[in-house]
Amino acid sequence: MPLRAKVASSVSRTAAALSRAAGRGDGSVIGGWIGLKIDPDLLAHLSAGRAIALVSGTNGKTTTTRLTSAAVGVLGRVATNSFGANMPSGHTSALAKAGSTPYAVLEVDEHYLAQVLEATEPHVVALLNLSRDQLDRAKEVAMMAQLWRAALVRHTDVRVVANADDPLVVWAATPPGDPARGIKPPHVTWFSAGQRWHDDSWVCPECGSTIQRSGEQWWCTGCPLRRPEPHWVVEDEGVLDPTGAWHKVSLQLPGKVNLGNAATALAVAAEFGVRPVDAVSRLGIVTSVAGRYAQVDKDGRNIRLLLAKNPASWLEAFDMADDAPTLLSINARDPDGLDTSWLYDVDFAPLRGRQVLITGDRAYDLAVRLDVNDVPFQHVRTFDDALRSVPPGRLEVIANYTAFQDIRAELDRVI
Amino acid sequence: MSSESLRIVWIYPDLLSTYGDRGNALILARRARQRGMPVEVLEVRSDQRLPATADIYLVGGGEDGPQALGAQRLLADGGLHRAVAQGSVVFGVCAGYQLLGTSFFAKGVQCRGLELLDLQSDRGESRAVGELAGEIDPRLGLPPLTGFENHGGRTHLGPEVSPLARVTAGVGNDGATEGAWRGKLLGTYSHGPALARNPALADLLLRWATGAHQLPPLDDTWSDRLRNERRSAVAAARA
Numbered sequence: 001m002p003l004r005a006k007v008a009s010s011v012s013r014t015a016a017a018l019s020r021a022a023g024r025g026d027g028s029v030i031g032g033w034i035g036l037k038i039d040p041d042l043l044a045h046l047s048a049g050r051a052i053a054l055v056s057g058t059n060g061k062t063t064t065t066r067l068t069s070a071a072v073g074v075l076g077r078v079a080t081n082s083f084g085a086n087m088p089s090g091h092t093s094a095l096a097k098a099g100s101t102p103y104a105v106l107e108v109d110e111h112y113l114a115q116v117l118e119a120t121e122p123h124v125v126a127l128l129n130l131s132r133d134q135l136d137r138a139k140e141v142a143m144m145a146q147l148w149r150a151a152l153v154r155h156t157d158v159r160v161v162a163n164a165d166d167p168l169v170v171w172a173a174t175p176p177g178d179p180a181r182g183i184k185p186p187h188v189t190w191f192s193a194g195q196r197w198h199d200d201s202w203v204c205p206e207c208g209s210t211i212q213r214s215g216e217q218w219w220c221t222g223c224p225l226r227r228p229e230p231h232w233v234v235e236d237e238g239v240l241d242p243t244g245a246w247h248k249v250s251l252q253l254p255g256k257v258n259l260g261n262a263a264t265a266l267a268v269a270a271e272f273g274v275r276p277v278d279a280v281s282r283l284g285i286v287t288s289v290a291g292r293y294a295q296v297d298k299d300g301r302n303i304r305l306l307l308a309k310n311p312a313s314w315l316e317a318f319d320m321a322d323d324a325p326t327l328l329s330i331n332a333r334d335p336d337g338l339d340t341s342w343l344y345d346v347d348f349a350p351l352r353g354r355q356v357l358i359t360g361d362r363a364y365d366l367a368v369r370l371d372v373n374d375v376p377f378q379h380v381r382t383f384d385d386a387l388r389s390v391p392p393g394r395l396e397v398i399a400n401y402t403a404f405q406d407i408r409a410e411l412d413r414v415i
Numbered sequence: 416m417s418s419e420s421l422r423i424v425w426i427y428p429d430l431l432s433t434y435g436d437r438g439n440a441l442i443l444a445r446r447a448r449q450r451g452m453p454v455e456v457l458e459v460r461s462d463q464r465l466p467a468t469a470d471i472y473l474v475g476g477g478e479d480g481p482q483a484l485g486a487q488r489l490l491a492d493g494g495l496h497r498a499v500a501q502g503s504v505v506f507g508v509c510a511g512y513q514l515l516g517t518s519f520f521a522k523g524v525q526c527r528g529l530e531l532l533d534l535q536s537d538r539g540e541s542r543a544v545g546e547l548a549g550e551i552d553p554r555l556g557l558p559p560l561t562g563f564e565n566h567g568g569r570t571h572l573g574p575e576v577s578p579l580a581r582v583t584a585g586v587g588n589d590g591a592t593e594g595a596w597r598g599k600l601l602g603t604y605s606h607g608p609a610l611a612r613n614p615a616l617a618d619l620l621l622r623w624a625t626g627a628h629q630l631p632p633l634d635d636t637w638s639d640r641l642r643n644e645r646r647s648a649v650a651a652a653r654a
């Protein structure tokens with residue numbers, strides 16, 4: 001490593017430690033930010049010599065990154081950005097902190113995928129899904145797919161692990177090669193994890209025609225784009241690998257969506273040579289991911305935290321949640337997106353028949369939404385009020401990003 | 416009303432449904448049913464023919480590509496023009512508002528609109544993103560408009576339409592006026608969705624569609640609280 005990179009890396013670690021000691025954060029961003037100021041190529045220097053996997057998509061990237069790290073851990077030490085700090089400063093911090101490791105699994109914000117591909121030259125990139133998220137500041141969904149596709153054209157040597165069920169991902173993962181210049185399209189391994197949300201992919205990203213769906217199949221009515229045959233498939237409580245062998249997956253994380261994340265993790269690990277039979281038991285050690293799915297016992301209530309940031313992840317959260325009293329909390333601060341219109345993209349009908357409580361900065365937006373959805377609810381001002389309003393037993397908490405962090409803080413920053 | 420039930424058509428949810436646009440259809444249908452009106456909501460996708468005999472047509476927001484495609488297909492279909500000629504109500508939001516005009520810009524190209532409203536849209540220097548508020552045209556007799564806007568366009572009104580509102584916060588058409596209306600056609604940049612944040616506007620569309628001069632009042636406790644909270648937030652941001 002060049003001297004400048006060594007200094008930057010060392011300063012980066014010190015700043016992260018200071019940030020943690022001062023109680024100002026978990027140090028997962030600030031150290032990397034300072035390091036990159038000293039050496040803009042620090043991320044590239046820290047990546048050199050490691051076999052790296054990147055994990056990107058709108059939803060599930062933090063959890064999939066955690067599961068993938070567990071699976072790749074079969075081979076040796078893995079550096080990872082486990083607190084969801086998923087921009088280059090977070091990657092830099094994570095790699096500097098981990099020291100020398102043979103492997104790294106990095107969660108990447110979908111907007112930064114091109115830049116991080118460039119800096120880290122990964123062995124594998126996992127593309128999970130693309131759907132609407134924070135439209136007041138994020139790129140439009142189709143534009144995001146276009147950016148991914150353009151980035152992969154420049155990195156045709158990377159091995160891609162991608163979701164066969166998401167038309168935008170399939171299109172992004174299959175840029176045309178250029179035989180005249182000897183450029184082959186990237187090698188893609190497809191997984192099928194199911195996709196509950198379809199409302200961003202009715203129109204073909206290639207030709208603008210309508211996309212038809214029947215069961216798990218989808219195809220464009222105007223061009224050859226269609227669902228590729230997946231190599232890795234979720235089946236019952238397990239995963240079918242490309243050889244046709246079925247592996248039972250016992251997760252401590254709820255929901256079918258996490259079985260899909262587990263299939264993805266096994267597929268990515270397989271690209272490093274990890275056999276699923278060796279990795280599958282390690283997936284069961286993951287209990288919660290930066291507070292997501294964490295369970296806390298307080299005042300006789302067993303509180304479970306589910307993060308839902310956008311319409312697609314709300315649908316998944318309803319699938320995971322037990323039939324139990326449920327607290328919904330919505331904010332619309334900068335990290336959440338300022339526009340709450342997306343509440344109408346979510347059908348809250350699955351909550352009918354449950355005791356529903358609402359809170360958060362934007363509880364009134366939620367109130368109007370639930371009213372139209374014929375879901376009775378009770379508005380509470382504080383988390384403690386919510387606790388007092390439900391009987392002992394399970395309380396499911398579903399919240400968007402900053403609302404989730406607020407409740408996590410009430411529970412002593414549970415991880 | 417054209418038949419025994421109120422027919423609401425949501426135009427092209429596959430293309431024009433970016434900002435919770437389904438909400439406008441849900442709110443209209445619910446407020447009609449609460450008054451005892453039978454309601455039928457039809458979602459017409461862009462590969463389907465548009466029925467010309469519905470009472471209310473909703474055109475939602477969309478990204479540039481879908482907006483241009485939606486306008487092309489509506490022009491080719493002709494159903495919306497026939498419906499307007501027969502006196503149907505049309506409510507357009509954001510991209511759906513722009514495409515009711517004579518022209519708009521998508522992906523840097525000027526596109527032909529439906530020419531149902533005398534207005535044209537071009538690109539502003541910056542994107543308008545944030546809370547939008549305004550005093551609505553007094554002839555419509557509605558309380559202040561509240562919403563959230565997110566668009567790169569600026570809309571210039573011709574003499575045949577009236578502004579929906581005079582802007583008190585945000586940008587709207589051009590920083591001074593917001594939205595437009597003529598006859599039973601009305602467009603706005605407000606999401607929220609617009610009819611969730613402005614139930615009186617939903618009732619105006621229902622009155623236009625049914626010919627009723629008045630509708631029985633509904634319990635709008637939560638909408639009122641939402642409106643008050645948003646008004647305070649806008650005032651606090653300005654202070």
